[in-house]
Amino acid sequence: MINFHYVRASSITDAIGRMAADPGAKFIAGGTNLLDLMKEHVERPSQLIDISHLPLKRVEQTADGGVRIGALVPNTDLAYHPLIEARYPILSSALLAGASQQLRNMASVGGNLMQRTRCSYFYDTATPCNKREPNSGCSAIGGHNRGHAILGASESCIATHPSDMCVALAALDARVLLAGPSGERSMPISDFHRLPGDEPHRDNNLGPAEIITAVELPPRGFAAHSSYLKIRDRLSYAFALVSVAAALEMEGATIKEARLALGGVAHKPWRNADAEAALCGPAADGASFARAAEALLRGARGHAHNAFKIELARRAIVRTLMQAVRGTPQSQSNKKIA
Numbered sequence: 460m461i462n463f464h465y466v467r468a469s470s471i472t473d474a475i476g477r478m479a480a481d482p483g484a485k486f487i488a489g490g491t492n493l494l495d496l497m498k499e500h501v502e503r504p505s506q507l508i509d510i511s512h513l514p515l516k517r518v519e520q521t522a523d524g525g526v527r528i529g530a531l532v533p534n535t536d537l538a539y540h541p542l543i544e545a546r547y548p549i550l551s552s553a554l555l556a557g558a559s560q561q562l563r564n565m566a567s568v569g570g571n572l573m574q575r576t577r578c579s580y581f582y583d584t585a586t587p588c589n590k591r592e593p594n595s596g597c598s599a600i601g602g603h604n605r606g607h608a609i610l611g612a613s614e615s616c617i618a619t620h621p622s623d624m625c626v627a628l629a630a631l632d633a634r635v636l637l638a639g640p641s642g643e644r645s646m647p648i649s650d651f652h653r654l655p656g657d658e659p660h661r662d663n664n665l666g667p668a669e670i671i672t673a674v675e676l677p678p679r680g681f682a683a684h685s686s687y688l689k690i691r692d693r694l695s696y697a698f699a700l701v702s703v704a705a706a707l708e709m710e711g712a713t714i715k716e717a718r719l720a721l722g723g724v725a726h727k728p729w730r731n732a733d734a735e736a737a738l739c740g741p742a743a744d745g746a747s748f749a750r751a752a753e754a755l756l757r758g759a760r761g762h763a764h765n766a767f768k769i770e771l772a773r774r775a776i777v778r779t780l781m782q783a784v785r786g787t788p789q790s791q792s793n794k795k796i797a
């Protein structure tokens with residue numbers, strides 16, 4: 460039995476102050492990841508600071524025509540929000556591809572950004588894991604690594620970030636809004652998550668005692684030509700082996716601007732400017748999609764059990780781009796379960 464304190468934060472300032480006073484504390488929002496980690500003794504917070512009642516549950520238009528999403532908006536509410544369905548359908552699709560209806564009802568936007576890897580060794584305290592215990596070793600490199608990274612991995616860690624939502628946010632160029640002891644700041648989502656390097660225990664660039672307050676989407680949602688494709692072992696309730704978010708701006712049959720992000724393959728959503736540039740200009744066809752896939756997967760490296768992901772990703776990229784050109788979302792958000 461590991462004892463911990465529980466407190467409900469009364470305001471954002473109160474939450475930050477309590478966290479600054481006790482670096483061993485953790486914020487808890489929906490609890491769908493943190494409580495599992497506590498049950499496995501992977502996370503052992505001295506204190507749970509419950510932020511679930513803070514006023515961060517609004518989805519609202521911003522002055523520049525974008526949308527600001529509070530960090531405590533549940534994944535279900537966000538997926539079915541009229542603004543998101545109409546203007547950012549790729550985000551709805553990605554959210555609905557994640558977890559199960561019950562989990563999405565509880566899971567928050569901030570918690571989804573912060574969720575930890577699903578590497579089974581990370582959850583198993585009987586095995587070495589550099590992410591859980593720095594410098595103890597990586598059991599996955601010589602072990603079972605079917606779900607692990609093919610891009611951006613290091614000699615210390617080959618884990619992936621498991622989120623679907625974040626892959627769509629990466630393609631949309633979202634910004635993450637933070638508040639902390641030194642005030643407020645924001646960063647592009649591409650800077651939020653980190654590659655493992657030799658510090659795999661650091662998943663992201665959140666500073667000490669900082670809290671995520673919101674995510675901001677720029678005005679352009681690529682609603683006419685976007686698609687999210689998730690390849691997994693089961694049709695639902697499974698993490699991505701590979702996922703692709705493709706968002707295109709078309710002029711006739713030509714792509715004017717392209718965004719392409721991969722999930723399930725790296726420690727963060729994976730983008731590459733060369734791959735996106737390769738799509739703009741030439742005919743939007745299988746040959747140019749294959750070239751873009753080649754560029755996006757440059758440097759991909761498989762391990763004993765996951766080399767299949769490289770070809771899987773190549774094919775998934777081409778298929779998602781075809782769907783995006785045709786304006787076919789992979790999963791639609793008009794099937795709300797009451």
Ligand SMILES: Cc1cc2nc3c(=O)[nH]c(=O)nc-3n(C[C@H](O)[C@H](O)[C@H](O)COP(=O)(O)OP(=O)(O)OC[C@H]3O[C@@H](n4cnc5c(N)ncnc54)[C@H](O)[C@@H]3O)c2cc1C
Nearest residue numbers: 488489490491492493557558567569570571573622623671
């Ligand atoms: C069985 C199962 C299947 C799943 N399948 C998928 C899937 O297919 N795709 C997918 O994307 N996800 C999946 N998930 C993960 C799920 O989306 C996350 O667990 C959820 O989004 C976490 O949100 P939460 O509010 O419950 O976070 P919590 O569990 O409350 O917190 C998670 C972490 O985030 C921190 N945190 C929470 N809010 C903030 C904040 N505002 N600022 C700073 N830190 C914060 C907490 O301190 C904690 O460290 C699955 C989860 C489960 C249990």
Ligand code: SF4
Nearest residue numbers: 578588589597616617
């Ligand atoms: S891949 Fe990363 S999370 Fe998994 S065992 Fe290795 S160090 Fe731990």
